[in-house]
Every structure is written in structure tokens, then in C-alpha cells.
Amino acid sequence: MLNRYPLWKYLLVLFVIVIGFLYAAPNLYGEDPALQVSNSHGDALQVQSLDQIKDVLEKDKIPFKSVSFDDSQILVRFHDTDDQLKAQGVVAKALGSNYVVALNLAPATPAWLKAIGGSPMKLGLDLRGGIHFQMQVDMNEAINKTLAQTVQDFRTDLRTERIRYSGIRQQKDQIYLQFRNEESRTKAMSYLREHYRDFLFTEANQGGRFAMTAAMTQKKLQETQEYALQQNITIIRNRVNELGVSEPLVQRQGADRIIVELPGVQDATRAKEILGATATLEFRMVDENADPAAAAAGQVPPGDQLLYNKNDQPVVLKKQVILTGNHITDAQSAFDEYSRPQVSIKLDGSGGNRMSEFTKDNVGKAMATVFIQYKPVGKPKAGEKPKFKKVEEVINVATIQSRLGRNFRITGLENINEAHNLALLLRAGALIAPIQIIGESTIGPSLGQQNIKHGFQAMVYGTLILLVFMMIYYRKFGLIANLAVLCNLVLIVGAMSLIPGATMTLPGIAGMVLTMGMAVDANVLIFERIREELNAGRGIQQAISLGYERAFSTIADANVTTLISAVILFAIGTGSVKGFAVTLMIGIAASMFTAITGTRAIVNLIWGGKRVKSLSI
Incomplete structure (x- = not known):
């Protein structure tokens, strides 16, 4: 029979609408200004910390809604932002430097909705406020780091294979190897070509010397740059987690840039200090036979390097690096048995083995811990790459008392705050290549609220105009289309709330308005087609059936082409553009469902299979 759905189709439409309403509901409850308190060491917080926070707030007469555990953190909810800002300084001072106290907005979703996974939409930076950074990686x-490590690998391998060489050093973007005779060079080239296929080896006879050069292949060069970018993104994400920011955005932009968005964060100085710092460690042997005073005067022995400690005293170190900070898996700040600040370090398996093998043969000798930072020099002009200054400082010289393993400690730090910051940076990871913040913007929460207000007003006014027009022009069918538009809006909000990673931005609100217009446009095509069939003398039931069937191909073509555009925007866009694309894709799927399947179900229920003399269309 024409215009009748089987029962399962009606139930399917009802199920989708109910689910949409259910997961859109958390957005009605809003959010509470809150403090998110976490342990900077990553340890779980205790009940004592929760009680301490309550006591501090009550003592300073700062009203709060609740204090509770949220996963491994403590969440303190407030009635307004003024109380939230007052409480941040008070709580941070009371808990000390071992805790991270971050401003946050906590969803006020009821427990029964949380139990089924309900949560409000994640708001982007332009709606919530926060900080936006654009960073550039020094490729x-x-x-240079990759080449320096390869130089060490070449030396180790050639010694193991008993192939004699006169010298191996880095020359700009390649490695220069020199040998005593042709036979040694031939053996070395044969071995290295077999084991280092990512390098191109070329003979280089200069002044009768037997030498060769090794340069990265184009593929190796691209892999190195890609690895540096991806590894830096991972490490920056770890550092963002250390800041205690909820729902951050860290993504690449182009070949050497990273975008970081921190919603709700207003302390730009602290964020820049942690995200922009490029810190790592190197462990090297002290050349105890060298004279530091002579080295400071310019007489540095070959194979050594002159550095200074915090007191500007010269220290002569071997250039060979025993271990770098890349092998550090954990770092914790604390006090030693003499109440002096220290950082306890844990290495990965490879680093532990290397440290163990080296120290077993060097017991009684001095080993230095070198702290390395890359600080930006000036601000790059348009089109220029950032310049960095490498700052190396000896923070500790200690005698190796016994064979070391995966766990050891660094002492000689001035205060516990310095130990804490060093541990945080090392725990979050050492950046593979230095980065510089080349763009920064801060959006206040009041501006975000204003954006939400204006965007909501635009959506409401636009929707009201659509509803009035459809009701007047298409009468009862217009009311059905209006109901479909409202359901379409609910499904978009529900999907945006349900999908992990989906973020609503100001352009996303524009995408919602656009998809509502597209949903009405689909109904207009269907209704006009029904009118044409009625004018052609078709029966009412046949006109309805043909109207939906023949309009479907046109509606599908229009939506598919828009969907392709949305996919392209999502693939190549960043930030707000991605937000618009996500909303548009969800809106297209929702509008196709509500405008075709949804309205057809209602029309079938009202007019399907019945004797109807006229249609209100």
C-alpha cells in the first residue's frame, strides 16, 4: 500500500530522535566555574588534600558549591567566576608547588546523564576563551642532532669492526670520514653502505688523504623532519597535560608549525614557560687531566668542550655524550637525606643498559650532568626561520661511586622550585628540535560569552524566519517541515556532544544555521514536487509517493557535493575551519534523515493509506 511504513521504520525514527534529545540534554544544564587540582608528579590525590582545600576556602570565606574527586584530580565548583579567581590564588598558595591548580569550566550534568555517557558540547577557543599559540620547529x-648521533654510531661501529680511521666529524649537512689508507676506506664504505642505507657515501680525496662523505638521502631527510614534528607534538601534549588543561587542541600546521589552543587558560606566562621551554640533559665525563683555567684561556684539549657551572666556574668535559634526556621515562623532585633539593630520574631499558655498561668501567671518575636549553634570539621577520641560541650549563658534577642502572638522582640544585620545573620538563619529554612561539593571542571568557550570545541570537532569528515562512507557504506540510528542522537541530547538538573530539566553534554555529537551511531546502523540493504531481492530475497518495521518490535524487546530489566540500575543509583546515567542517558534515547527515525519512514518517502516519480529498500544501 502506498505511503505506509513498516513498524520497524517508525520505531527507528523514534529511536534516533529520542537518542538525539537524550544526548543533547546535558547542554541545558550549563557549566560551573571550577578549579581542577592535580598532583604535578602524576600521583593520585589523597583525602587529606580534599579536606585541606575545604578548610582553606572556609577560612577565607569563599563560597563554593562542592569539592569532589574527579578521576585522579580534585574538582572544586563555584557559583561564579569571581569566587573561582579568588580561590585559585588561595588554594595554590596553600597546597604549594607540588600541585597544579588550573581554572576550568565543569559541566553541571546530572549523574543519571553522566552514567550513560552524556556530556555537553566541547566549546572552542572563540566561545570559551583561552590562549592560542602558533609555534615553529627548528628543523x-x-x-644536526641526527647527524651528531650518527657520528657517534659510525665511531662505535668502526671500532667494533676494527676498521681504523683518522677522524670522523660533522661538516655542515654531511659527515666527513678520514682514513689512513685506501684499504681501510674501502672496508669502511662497504660496511657502512650495508648498515646505513639511508645515507649516500661518496669518496672525497683531498690533498692525498683517503676520505669519504656521508649525506642523508632525501627520504631520510624527510623522515627526520617528520619525526621531529610528530615527536614535538606528542611532547607538547604531555606538557599541556602537566598544565592541567581540559580539552586542549594540539595539531600540526604545514611542514614545521604546531598550533596549540588552551581553552579556559588565562595565565599566558606560565603556559609559555612550560610549552616553549626546550630542555634536556646530557651526561658526560669530566676530563680530570685538563686544566680548567687553561681551557678558559682558550687552550681546550682536542675532543673536549669547555662549559661553566652556575657559579661561572669552568668545567672541561669530554665531547662524547654518555646518555641524553631522550631516555628519561620519569623524573620526580624531592629532598635528599640532607634536605637538599634533588631530581630522581628513571631511564628506559636502552638508557639503563647504556648507563650501566659505561659506569661499570668508570667507577671513581667524575661525571657531569649538563642542562641544555634552546632560547630564541629575537623575533623572526616574515618568511624567515627562527634563530635559537644553545645554552649549556653544568648543573652537577659527581663521582661515580658504583655501577649505575635505570634509577639515579641529580643533586646540586638551588631550590625545590628549580628541581620541580626541571622534573616537569624532563618528565614531559625533551623536544627533539627547539621551537619558538611566533604567534600568540588571548581570548577572554567575556568575549567568548558574547560570541555565544550573538551566535545563538543569529541562529534563533534565522530559525524563526524559516519556521514562519514554511508555516505560511506550505500550511500543514510546513508545520511538518518545521518539526523536522527542530529535530535536525537537536540531532546536531546531540551528535556534537556525543562524538569524542568534536568541538563547537563560532563558525560551527554558522554551519548549524546553514544545515537547517539545507534541511528546509530539501523539504521545499519535495513539497513542490508533490504540487507538480497534483497539478498533473495524480491522485493524492500517488502524488505524495512520487514527490518523495523523484525529489530524492536531486536532494542527494546537492548534499553529496556539499559533503565532499566539507570533507576537504576538514582534511586541510585547522582550528575554526575544522569546527565548521565537522558541524557541516553532521548537519548534512541529520538533515538528510529528518527531511526525507523523518517527514515521510509523519506524512505517512497522517495521510498514508487513507482516502484524502485534498492536501494542505
């Missing part, structure tokens, strides 16, 4: 330093 030249990433390549």
Missing part, C-alpha cells in the same frame, strides 16, 4: 637543529 635545522633536528637534522
Whole structure:
């Protein structure tokens, strides 16, 4: 029979609408200004910390809604932002530097909705306020680090294979190897070509010397740059987690840039200090036979390097690096048995083995811990790459008392705050290549609220105009289309709330308005087609059936082409553009469902299979 759905189709439409309403509901409850308190060491918080926070707030007469555990953190909810800002300084001072106290907005979703996974939409930076950073990675330093490590690998391998060489050093973007005779060079080239296929080896006879050069292949060069970018993104995400920011955005932009968005964060100084710092450690042997005073005067022995400690005293170190900070898996700040600040370090398996093998043969000798930072020099002009200054400082010289393993500690730090910051940076990871913040913007929460207000007003006014027009022009069918538009809006909000990673931005609100217009446009095509069939003398039931069937191909073509555009925007866009694309894709799927399947179900229920003399269309 024409215009009748089987029962399962009606139930399917009802199920989708109910689910949409259910997961859109958390957005009605809003959010509470809150403090998110976590342990900077990553340890779980205790009940004592919760009680301490309550006592501090009550003592300073700062009203709060609740204090509770949220996963491994403590969440303190407030009635307004003024109380939230007052409480941040008070709580941070009371808990000390071992805790991270971050401003946050906590959803006020009821427990029964949380139990089924309900949560409000995640708001982007333009709606919630926060900080936006644009960072640039120094790819030249990433390549230099790779070449420096390869130089060490070449030396180790040639010694193991008993192939004699006169010298191996880095020359700009390649490695220069020199040998005593042709036979040694031939053996070395044969071995290295077999084991280092990512390098191109070329003979280089200069002044009768037997030498060769090794340069990265184009593929190796691209892999090095890609690895540096991806590894830096991972490490920056770890550092963002250390800041205690909820729902951050860290993504690549182009070949050497990273975008970081921190919703709800207003302390730009602290964020820049942690995200922009490029810190790592190197462990090297002290050349105890060298004279530091002579080295400071310019007489540095070959194979050594002159550095200074915090007191500007010269220290002569071997250039060979025993271990780098890349092998550090954990770092914790604390006090030693003499109440002096220290950082306890844990290495991965490879680093532990290397440290163990080296120290077993060097017991009684001095080993130095070198702290390395890359600080930006000036601000790059348009089109220029950032420049960095490498700052190396000896923070500790200690005698190796016994064979070390995966766990050891660094002492000689001035205060516990310095130990805490060093531990945080090392725990979050050492950046593969230095980065510089080349763009920064801060959006206040009041501006975000204003954006939400204006965007909501635009959506409401636009929707009201659509509803009135459809009701007047298409009468009862217009009311059905209006109901479909409202359901379409609910489904978009429900999907945006349900999908992990989906973020609503100001352009996303524009995408919602656009998809509502597209949903009405689909109904207009259907209703006009029904009118044409009625004018052609078709029966009412046949006109309805043909109207939906023949309009479907046109509606599908229009939506598919828009969907392709949305996919392209999502693939190549960043930030707000991605937010618009996500909303548009969800809106297209929702509008196709409500405008075709949804309205057809209602029309079938009202007019399907019945004797109807006229249609209100």
C-alpha cells in the first residue's frame, strides 16, 4: 500500500530522535566555574588534600558549591567566576608547588546523564576563551642532532669492526670520514653502505688523504623532519597535560608549525614557560687531566668542550655524550637525606643498559650532568626561520661511586622550585628540535560569552524566519517541515556532544544555521514536487509517493557535493575551519534523515493509506 511504513521504520525514527534529545540534554544544564587540582608528579590525590582545600576556602570565606574527586584530580565548583579567581590564588598558595591548580569550566550534568555517557558540547577557543599559540620547529637543529648521533654510531661501529680511521666529524649537512689508507676506506664504505642505507657515501680525496662523505638521502631527510614534528607534538601534549588543561587542541600546521589552543587558560606566562621551554640533559665525563683555567684561556684539549657551572666556574668535559634526556621515562623532585633539593630520574631499558655498561668501567671518575636549553634570539621577520641560541650549563658534577642502572638522582640544585620545573620538563619529554612561539593571542571568557550570545541570537532569528515562512507557504506540510528542522537541530547538538573530539566553534554555529537551511531546502523540493504531481492530475497518495521518490535524487546530489566540500575543509583546515567542517558534515547527515525519512514518517502516519480529498500544501 502506498505511503505506509513498516513498524520497524517508525520505531527507528523514534529511536534516533529520542537518542538525539537524550544526548543533547546535558547542554541545558550549563557549566560551573571550577578549579581542577592535580598532583604535578602524576600521583593520585589523597583525602587529606580534599579536606585541606575545604578548610582553606572556609577560612577565607569563599563560597563554593562542592569539592569532589574527579578521576585522579580534585574538582572544586563555584557559583561564579569571581569566587573561582579568588580561590585559585588561595588554594595554590596553600597546597604549594607540588600541585597544579588550573581554572576550568565543569559541566553541571546530572549523574543519571553522566552514567550513560552524556556530556555537553566541547566549546572552542572563540566561545570559551583561552590562549592560542602558533609555534615553529627548528628543523635545522633536528637534522644536526641526527647527524651528531650518527657520528657517534659510525665511531662505535668502526671500532667494533676494527676498521681504523683518522677522524670522523660533522661538516655542515654531511659527515666527513678520514682514513689512513685506501684499504681501510674501502672496508669502511662497504660496511657502512650495508648498515646505513639511508645515507649516500661518496669518496672525497683531498690533498692525498683517503676520505669519504656521508649525506642523508632525501627520504631520510624527510623522515627526520617528520619525526621531529610528530615527536614535538606528542611532547607538547604531555606538557599541556602537566598544565592541567581540559580539552586542549594540539595539531600540526604545514611542514614545521604546531598550533596549540588552551581553552579556559588565562595565565599566558606560565603556559609559555612550560610549552616553549626546550630542555634536556646530557651526561658526560669530566676530563680530570685538563686544566680548567687553561681551557678558559682558550687552550681546550682536542675532543673536549669547555662549559661553566652556575657559579661561572669552568668545567672541561669530554665531547662524547654518555646518555641524553631522550631516555628519561620519569623524573620526580624531592629532598635528599640532607634536605637538599634533588631530581630522581628513571631511564628506559636502552638508557639503563647504556648507563650501566659505561659506569661499570668508570667507577671513581667524575661525571657531569649538563642542562641544555634552546632560547630564541629575537623575533623572526616574515618568511624567515627562527634563530635559537644553545645554552649549556653544568648543573652537577659527581663521582661515580658504583655501577649505575635505570634509577639515579641529580643533586646540586638551588631550590625545590628549580628541581620541580626541571622534573616537569624532563618528565614531559625533551623536544627533539627547539621551537619558538611566533604567534600568540588571548581570548577572554567575556568575549567568548558574547560570541555565544550573538551566535545563538543569529541562529534563533534565522530559525524563526524559516519556521514562519514554511508555516505560511506550505500550511500543514510546513508545520511538518518545521518539526523536522527542530529535530535536525537537536540531532546536531546531540551528535556534537556525543562524538569524542568534536568541538563547537563560532563558525560551527554558522554551519548549524546553514544545515537547517539545507534541511528546509530539501523539504521545499519535495513539497513542490508533490504540487507538480497534483497539478498533473495524480491522485493524492500517488502524488505524495512520487514527490518523495523523484525529489530524492536531486536532494542527494546537492548534499553529496556539499559533503565532499566539507570533507576537504576538514582534511586541510585547522582550528575554526575544522569546527565548521565537522558541524557541516553532521548537519548534512541529520538533515538528510529528518527531511526525507523523518517527514515521510509523519506524512505517512497522517495521510498514508487513507482516502484524502485534498492536501494542505
